[in-house]
Amino acid sequence: MLVPIRSANPPSGQAPTAYSEPPVPPARESEPRVLKPRRAAPADAVRPTRAEVNLQALRHNLGVVKRHAGSAHVWAVLKADGYGHGAPAVARTLERAGADGFCVALLEEAIELRDAGILLPIMVMGGYYGGAHAELVHRGLVPVVYDLAQIEGFARLVRSGAASGPIDVHVKIDTGMARLGVTLETLAPFAAALARFPEVRVRGLMTHLACADALEPAETTEQMVRFDEATALLARHGVRPTVRHAANSAALLRGQALLDAARPGVALFGVAPRSVGGATRGTPLGVGLRPVMSVRSEVIDIRDVAQGAPVGYGALWRAPRPSRIATIPMGYADGLSRQLSNRGHVLIRGKRAPIVGAVSMDMSMLDVTDLPGVSVRDEAVVLGSQEGPLGKDCVSADEIADHAGTIPWEVLTSISRRVPRFYREP
Numbered sequence: 001m002l003v004p005i006r007s008a009n010p011p012s013g014q015a016p017t018a019y020s021e022p023p024v025p026p027a028r029e030s031e032p033r034v035l036k037p038r039r040a041a042p043a044d045a046v047r048p049t050r051a052e053v054n055l056q057a058l059r060h061n062l063g064v065v066k067r068h069a070g071s072a073h074v075w076a077v078l079k080a081d082g083y084g085h086g087a088p089a090v091a092r093t094l095e096r097a098g099a100d101g102f103c104v105a106l107l108e109e110a111i112e113l114r115d116a117g118i119l120l121p122i123m124v125m126g127g128y129y130g131g132a133h134a135e136l137v138h139r140g141l142v143p144v145v146y147d148l149a150q151i152e153g154f155a156r157l158v159r160s161g162a163a164s165g166p167i168d169v170h171v172k173i174d175t176g177m178a179r180l181g182v183t184l185e186t187l188a189p190f191a192a193a194l195a196r197f198p199e200v201r202v203r204g205l206m207t208h209l210a211c212a213d214a215l216e217p218a219e220t221t222e223q224m225v226r227f228d229e230a231t232a233l234l235a236r237h238g239v240r241p242t243v244r245h246a247a248n249s250a251a252l253l254r255g256q257a258l259l260d261a262a263r264p265g266v267a268l269f270g271v272a273p274r275s276v277g278g279a280t281r282g283t284p285l286g287v288g289l290r291p292v293m294s295v296r297s298e299v300i301d302i303r304d305v306a307q308g309a310p311v312g313y314g315a316l317w318r319a320p321r322p323s324r325i326a327t328i329p330m331g332y333a334d335g336l337s338r339q340l341s342n343r344g345h346v347l348i349r350g351k352r353a354p355i356v357g358a359v360s361m362d363m364s365m366l367d368v369t370d371l372p373g374v375s376v377r378d379e380a381v382v383l384g385s386q387e388g389p390l391g392k393d394c395v396s397a398d399e400i401a402d403h404a405g406t407i408p409w410e411v412l413t414s415i416s417r418r419v420p421r422f423y424r425e426p
Helices: 055-069 079-083 087-097 107-115 133-138 148-159 184-196 218-236 249-254 397-404 408-413
Strands: 050-054 073-077 101-104 122-124 142-145 167-174 200-207 243-245 293-298 301-305 323-328 345-348 351-356 364-367 379-388 391-395 421-424
Touching: 050 055, 055 073, 055 087, 055 249, 055 421, 079 087, 079 408, 087 101, 087 107, 101 107, 107 122, 107 133, 133 148, 142 148, 148 167, 148 184, 148 200, 167 184, 167 218, 184 218, 200 218, 323 379, 345 364, 345 391, 351 391, 397 408
Parallel strands: 050 421, 073 101, 101 122, 122 142, 142 167, 167 200, 200 243
Antiparallel strands: 050 293, 293 379, 301 323, 323 364, 345 351, 345 379, 351 364, 379 391
């Protein structure tokens, strides 16, 4: 199971309105230094482009998820910088709001959370630890393993006296993802070999669902059958984990694969899981969820162009009539996909303005010919809702994903670290 390194109930208080980087502790002699990229700080922001994170909506979504989870523990998945929302501030909020633990993909992500003062258990699911096994144990992190070489690495720490044992791990089983995990064909020899490493204790068993967001549950059902087979095989070798977990956001919201714990990710940020292209049939998965992030900028330039005049790189758009073109300081380096060229929309004064021409690295152009009264410094909403003198509308992550031919996960995680995050308590 996941066990806190100390009290999991720090004093309550208001989450920060702006995140600042914690000091980086010095590396201990002879240990590898794990560094992380720095994100733009709100206090240093000059241009108006920013992402706003609604912490009240985040707490609300955790409540929705916990109701679906029932008696299962909820381990919030905060990989990829908390799905682009800023993992440290998000983790602090969820820790206070009653999450049972956190999951990340990389050791570097886990260390960032510990450095930010997170006390709850943190599971590192990616399985690659390089030469930093000692750092992982020292930080009180929970490793996921699927190879005997990983088991040996942790056993050597105990044998050398560098760590006290046994070291608790979770074993990942490949039940159909074909990505990471012990396959059913190799599980028996793997289980037999575990007896050689009493310094390592298997406390958890996990798998990753490949098709939980599909309209039909057949693939997930088959994966869970294989997971049960793996559990029984391990038991015959004397390996009996105390906690099993498989459910992601989609499975959790559908009531599938609910075991001892669940690992919701994108649902916590207000996005209903779905397949590429959007599943439009069946029961909606996102009932009750609230979007957590909005992305906003401002108009920095307006100009009139003649009919037939080109706009942007490659002249991918030519004005079909005399047009007014507004420029905003956000481009594909900030997470506004180039696939939105001549396809996406931005909200100004409460109404949609089409993105015209190629999205540039740092800027994008909008056709505001049909939006009377647009001026420099007007707010431009790239993701989220806006109410203004011309109406009220919303651009969702799902809509952006549809235009860009991708999924909402990519939309959220593509908002780059040079876009500062502001944390709001409405």
